Structure formats: C-alpha cells, structure tokens
Amino acid sequence: MSRSIGLTPEIESYVRAANRDEHPVLKRCREETARDLGAQMNMQISPEQGAFLQLLASLTQARDALEIGVFTGYSAVATALRMKQRHGDEARLIACDISEDFMGRAAVYFEAAGVRDIIEPRVGPALASLDQLLEEGEADGFDLAFVDADKPGYVAYHDRVVALLRPGGVVAYDNVLWSGDVANPAKTDADTAGLRAIAEMAKADDRVDVAFTTIGDGLLLCAKR
Numbered sequence: 001m002s003r004s005i006g007l008t009p010e011i012e013s014y015v016r017a018a019n020r021d022e023h024p025v026l027k028r029c030r031e032e033t034a035r036d037l038g039a040q041m042n043m044q045i046s047p048e049q050g051a052f053l054q055l056l057a058s059l060t061q062a063r064d065a066l067e068i069g070v071f072t073g074y075s076a077v078a079t080a081l082r083m084k085q086r087h088g089d090e091a092r093l094i095a096c097d098i099s100e101d102f103m104g105r106a107a108v109y110f111e112a113a114g115v116r117d118i119i120e121p122r123v124g125p126a127l128a129s130l131d132q133l134l135e136e137g138e139a140d141g142f143d144l145a146f147v148d149a150d151k152p153g154y155v156a157y158h159d160r161v162v163a164l165l166r167p168g169g170v171v172a173y174d175n176v177l178w179s180g181d182v183a184n185p186a187k188t189d190a191d192t193a194g195l196r197a198i199a200e201m202a203k204a205d206d207r208v209d210v211a212f213t214t215i216g217d218g219l220l221l222c223a224k225r
C-alpha cells in the first residue's frame with residue numbers, strides 16, 4: 001500500500017522526512033506509477049516501508065533474496081539497491097510476478113537503478129516459480145523473502161518460502177491488516193480470509209519466530225529457526 005494506515009498527513013510527512021532521502025529512481029518509480037496507473041498505485045509499498053525492507057536486507061545480510069509481487073518494481077529496487085551495496089554482483093534477487101506488463105515496467109527501474117544484473121525475473125504464477133526453485137535445489141538458500149502478491153495465495157506460499165529460507169532468514173508478508181478489514185468479522189471475502197489464515201498459520205508454525213507488526217498496511221515477519 002502506497003500509504004501507511006492510521007497516519008495523519010502530518011505524521012506521514014514527519015516520518016518521510018526523518019528517513020534518509022528516497023533514492024531518485026524510487027521517487028521516479030513512485031511518481032510515474034501514479035501518473036501512468038492511477039489508483040493501481042495503491043498496490044505499491046510506501047517509502048517508509050521501502051526503508052524498512054532495506055534495513056531487513058541489511059539485518060539479514062541478504063545476498064540471496066526472493067520477492068513475490070513486483071508490480072512496477074518499487075520494493076524490488078529498494079531491496080536490490082541495498083543488496084548490491086553490500087554484496088556487489090554476488091547479490092541475487094529472484095523477482096516473481098504473474099504479469100508480463102508489470103515486469104516490463106519494473107525492468108525500466110531495475111535498469112535505471114543499476115540493479116538489473118542482480119535481478120532475475122520469473123514471470124508466471126508464483127506458486128509454480130517457488131516449486132521450480134525447490135526443484136532446482138535452492139532449499140535453505142535465501143536470506144530474505146518479501147511476499148506482496150495475491151492474498152489468498154499466502155498460505156500456500158508459506159511452506160515453500162520457509163523451505164527456501166536459510167535458518168535465520170526472514171520472510172515478510174505485506175498487507176496483513178488489509179486496511180483493518182481483518183479485524184472486522186463482517187468481512188469474509190477471499191483476500192481478507194487469506195490474510196487471517198496466514199497470520200494464524202505463522203503463529204502456530206514452530207519452524208519460525210513471528211512478529212505481527214503494524215508497519216505499512218501490516219507486515220507479518222517470520223524468522224526461520
């Protein structure tokens with residue numbers, strides 16, 4: 001979500017000014033996405049969430065990372081910039097999205113930010129991409145994963161992502177508050193139900209340590225034990 005929930009415009013401005021300046025390519029990605037895709041820009045993470053993802057990349061010393069849900073590339077560029085800063089060309093971000101159109105738009109920003117060489121796009125249903133990575137022998141090979149795609153799919157992604165993470169690796173699930181709908185029993189649509197299900201699944205999963213945080217639109221963090 002392009003804005004963090006529950007923040008007044010004044011608090012949002014304060015938070016954005018308190019963070020380091022947004023990379024010029026991220027700013028361009030945000031502005032051009034708003035200009036070209038209108039309301040769909042709400043799918044993009046906020047700048048402060050981008051800063052948090054970069055910090056997660058630092059904390060996990062991410063050299064190998066996975067993203068499910070690329071859209072126009074904001075979160076992938078943010079993560080890849082930090083990974084390349086730390087690991088140079090050794091870094092690798094597997095970027096999964098079902099949309100050829102979105103991946104094409106994102107590639108423009110990968111190129112402009114100088115991270116295209118470390119991003120490996122995989123276009124297609126993410127579940128198939130995750131299964132393929134496991135078949136390719138990549139289990140225990142990833143330091144960080146960011147899941148920000150179809151909400152009913154999160155539960156099926158979880159086992160695969162946990163298998164792909166190394167011990168100590170972290171997965172972050174986005175939008176787990178769904179603008180607060182998860183706390184409203186009257187909301188029973190597939191997205192809301194899927195987000196409640198991943199929260200319950202992670203809480204009960206003794207393979208991971210868990211923190212349900214209110215960052216952005218709710219960010220569920222799981223660290224593999």
Ligand SMILES: C[S@@+](CC[C@H](N)C(=O)[O-])C[C@H]1O[C@@H](n2cnc3c(N)ncnc32)[C@H](O)[C@@H]1O
Pocket residue numbers: 043044045068069070071072073074075076096097098099102124125126127148149150153
């Ligand atoms: C919320 S957007 C991602 C936003 C992105 N993380 C950013 O920072 O701009 C969700 C994305 O998930 C993709 N998506 C939806 N269903 C998918 C699936 N089954 N497999 C892979 N990607 C999917 C959509 O095409 C869309 O680009």
